[in-house]
Each structure stands twice: as C-alpha cells, then as structure tokens.
Amino acid sequence: MAVVLATIAAMQVLVPLALRAHLAAPVQQQTAVVLAPDRPAVIRIEGERLYVTTPVALPGAWLVSVRTLDADGRPFTPTAPEVCGPAGSTGRCMETINAMHLSQRTEYQPADRYWAFQWAETGALVLLSAAVAAGCAVRLRRGGSA
DSSP states (O other): OOOHHHHHHHOOOOOOIIGHHHHHHHHEEEEEEEOOTTTTOOOEETTTEEEEEEOOOTTOOEEEEEEEHHHSBOOOOOOOOOOSSSTTHHHHHHHHHTTTTTEEEEEOOOOOHHHHHHHHHHHHHHHHHOOOOOOOHHHHHHHHHO
8 A cells, every 4th residue: 555655646747747758759849039127137246157047928828938048049158247236336247148139948838738748748647557556456366465
C-alpha cells in the first residue's frame, strides 16, 4: 500500500514537471523589448548584472520559459550601465537599454492544448495504475506476503 501511495504521489509531481514539457513542442514568440514610462517592465540590478523583462500577455497559456536576448539573439547577461545605478535617472536608463535592441523570447503551450495534455496525462496515469494492479494481482496469485 505504501509503495502504491508513494508511486502515485511521485507521478503527481513528475508528470507536470517532466512529462508535460515533452508532450508537444512549445510555441515560440519573440518580441522587441521597448521600455517606456507608460509600459510595465522590470529592470533589476543584482550586483553588477542587469536583468530586463517585460510582461507576457498570453491568457490561459502555460509559460515554459521567458528569456531576454541581446541584438544577436544570445542570452542577455551584461553588466549594468552606470546610468541605471543609484545616481542615474530612470529615463536615461530606459534609453540606454532600448539602444541595446533587446528582445524577449517566450516559449509557451497555448491554452487550446490544455485538454489534449489532460487526456495524455490521464492515459499515462491509467496505464501506471493498470501496471500496479497487475503487479498486485500477480503477487497475490503467487501467495506473496503483504
């Protein structure tokens, strides 16, 4: 009984984390990062590293990853410009970041795939349950101890 409970608990954790990402290739969307006072964005400085992200509006979608890329399409990992420091101004910081021509790549599973994923995961759990039941039946027929 404990083995069955542990297996089902493990599957409830592993299916969303490991299996779901491989059921269908995620859709990729790349958009330019354009900072302005009237647009929401996150500019974060940790140590000397600069992180820039903008909100992703994909209602109902399952976001797989959101990455900020430089002008060449590589992951964006520069040091923070001085104008973005404590002595700089927000406007000049935004202008400097906009001049870097950053983009944001979003990988996601569209909302219309939700039920397909649910059915695939249900099928996997039904197969696992059938395998556990068959194992129990074989053990009981052989007269195994509980």
